[in-house]
Amino acid sequence: MPGKLAAFLVFFASGAVLVLETVALRLVGPYVGVSLQVTSSVIGVALAAIAYGAWFGGWLADRFDPRRLVAGALVLAGIATAVTLPLVRLAGEALRGGAVPGILLLTMITIFVPALVLSAVPPMVVKLQLADLRRTGEVVGRLSSIGTLGAVTATLATGFVLVAALPSSVIMVGLAVSLAVAGVGVAVYLRQAPKTKVVAALAVLGVAGAALSVLAPNPCDVETAYHCAAVRVDPANPSGRVLFLNAAEHSYVDLKDPSHLQFAYTQWIGAVADLVKPRGERIDALHLGGGGFTVPRYVTATRPGSDNVVFEIDDRLIDLGERELAVREGPDLKAVAGDARMLIGGRADASADLVVGDAFGDLAVPWHLATKEMAQEIARVLRPNGIYAQNVIDYPPSRFIRAEVATVAAVFPHVALIAPPAAVDGKVGANFIIVASQQPLPLVALAEHLSDSSDEAVVVVFGAGLTDFIGGMQVLTDDFAPVDQLLILP
Incomplete structure (x- = not known):
């Protein structure tokens, strides 16, 4: 694999994991809150996914040709990301509240699978770069550094720009599409055309994820940098309005009588x-x-x-x-x-x-x-x-x-x-x-x-x-x- 392509894939995959981690806080907030326990759960689950993904990716790279795996991993991660949004919104209603088991389960639904698949990409790329055993330390160190830079860049870009400019749903769908496009592009570049049945199955999963995203309930009228906000009319008072922040009743306002x-x-x-x-x-x-x-x-x-x-x-x-x-x-x-x-x-x-x-x-x-x-x-x-x-x-x-x-x-x-x-x-x-x-x-x-x-x-x-x-x-x-x-x- 060419060095520039290897660097891009490690940078991109590592950055995508941190986009998922940052947005995960926004996705689970309306159902389980934004407490320290929720933040800790998101970080812990993300790190677990990174650890197991890297281990599993390395194991696969030693048993199969990584050139046949990298593109599929990116596409699979894109599908998992697309499906995450409706799954969280559907499961969130059942797991609503601040109980620790619900927090951990909803967090795992949100980030574990796509982050695990993405974390399997860097060790596959490393395997393809180790042509000279005298330079293993240099190759591994360089790609590890590039992966970390990708994570840092994604964290800052998501926290300072993306979350402020776009709804979480748009970020997730955009990331899913980007992963799928990258996977297809890598497959074409490496001339690793997948089997027709595999393409059909992935297409069905992608369409199903998109359909679920449309049908899944959205608890927010407005996504701010800190809250999922919704305003509802009081059925008993036409001029009464209730402000919900992260699904909790926060304020009541009478438009006619301040x-x-x-x-x-x-x-x-x-x-x-x-x-x-x-x-x-x-x-x-x-x-x-x-x-x-x-x-x-x-x-x-x-x-x-x-x-x-x-x-x-x-x-x-x-x-x-x-x-x-x-x-x-x-x-x-x-x-x-x-x-x-x-x-x-x-x-x-x-x-x-x-x-x-x-x-x-x-x-x-x-x-x-x-x-x-x-x-x-x-x-x-x-x-x-x-x-x-x-x-x-x-x-x-x-x-x-x-x-x-x-x-x-x-x-x-x-x-x-x-x-x-x-x-x-x-x-x-x-x-x-x-x-x-x-x-x-x-x-x-x-x-x-x-x-x-x-x-x-x-x-x-x-x-x-x-x-x-x-x-x-x-x-x-x-x-x-x-x-x-x-x-x-x-």
């Missing part, structure tokens, strides 16, 4: 906002996470003239809000695209009356927004009588929320917790709202306001009760914040 708060946790945040200043009086509010912009729209509607700034990491989510959720930017509502941890550093000291923490990666608060160092940044931004309200989701045994309360309490001297009684007792999972300030909180007024505005039973925990709830949990820091491990999904 002051309407449907979800209980948003009602609790609204009650906290009413403690900062009465309705009708302007406030300076900072929101860490936008989502459906429910609370920012509420502040704008109930407090005209407020300075209402939203830090939202997903710029396409901002576009979706403007297009379908009646988000209207103007003097009293400004959305800034970027990571809240980075953006808050540019915010002036004592510049906010209210900071709302409502940023989520799937169901978990991003770890770098849950640390003591982040809480210190929030305290710096708040005015002395300002209030921080942080939304947290957790499930029994409630380890994450207890650690997060301990973390916030390490920075703010006055802290309270709003939650359903059963969630405080560790019996059910729920939203929790942590309320913190440098000044004493008006707890009696908060409890009264919650009883009037909340649609479900809720308690305010503070003082000794809050200390008992924390129970000695460790404060989260930038050096140690195992959020995904603390949060156990049902």
Whole structure:
């Protein structure tokens, strides 16, 4: 095999594996989330496929003519890639949730077979390049280096360009077609025409994969750099819209009434906002996470003239809000695209009356927004009588929320917790709202306001009760914040 063709095949095959690995995170996210466990599963399964593929490819190369195998491997990998998309979407509905067995199985369906077949190509190519035993080290080292460069190039191109520009389905179909074309091209170049029956079988598989791709349900209206997003109409309210991110209900918006708060946790945040200043009086509010912009729209509607700034990491989510959720930017509502941890550093000291923490990666608060160092940044931004309200989701045994309360309490001297009684007792999972300030909180007024505005039973925990709830949990820091491990999904 000519050296340039060998280099191309190793570069291309290795790069295709990393395209699959990167896109796999987007394919499984709508069904099993985007937690650290999911990321670890994708990386682990991909590495296992690479290891077994290289071993199997080397074994085949010693027993059969690799020139007859390389082209077929590329075509087979293309078919496996094409079939992956419908298989994931069909299996994802059955494996939905964050259970570890479901995560591993769906990840294997997504990446294992095509990555294994592609990883068999480099050892076949190496076999064809070893014409001189005195240069085996040089040949193997060179091709190994080229394969690594292909993987690096594909990782950067997919993460920075492809995912931002194209839907995952287009990337997968494009990769499948590219692999098939490359396989046919190699077969023609090497004059290794496959048997007619083999061609017919591969053609049938390819057509079947394309048909399944068309019929498979797509859970996304919009694929952003971070989410599979969908907006659905509330059957009970024609102007109601529900925003789903990675298949989880994230926000509820009433297009006609921005002051309407449907979800209980948003009602609790609204009650906290009413403690900062009465309705009708302007406030300076900072929101860490936008989502459906429910609370920012509420502040704008109930407090005209407020300075209402939203830090939202997903710029396409901002576009979706403007297009379908009646988000209207103007003097009293400004959305800034970027990571809240980075953006808050540019915010002036004592510049906010209210900071709302409502940023989520799937169901978990991003770890770098849950640390003591982040809480210190929030305290710096708040005015002395300002209030921080942080939304947290957790499930029994409630380890994450207890650690997060301990973390916030390490920075703010006055802290309270709003939650359903059963969630405080560790019996059910729920939203929790942590309320913190440098000044004493008006707890009696908060409890009264919650009883009037909340649609479900809720308690305010503070003082000794809050200390008992924390129970000695460790404060989260930038050096140690195992959020995904603390949060156990049902």
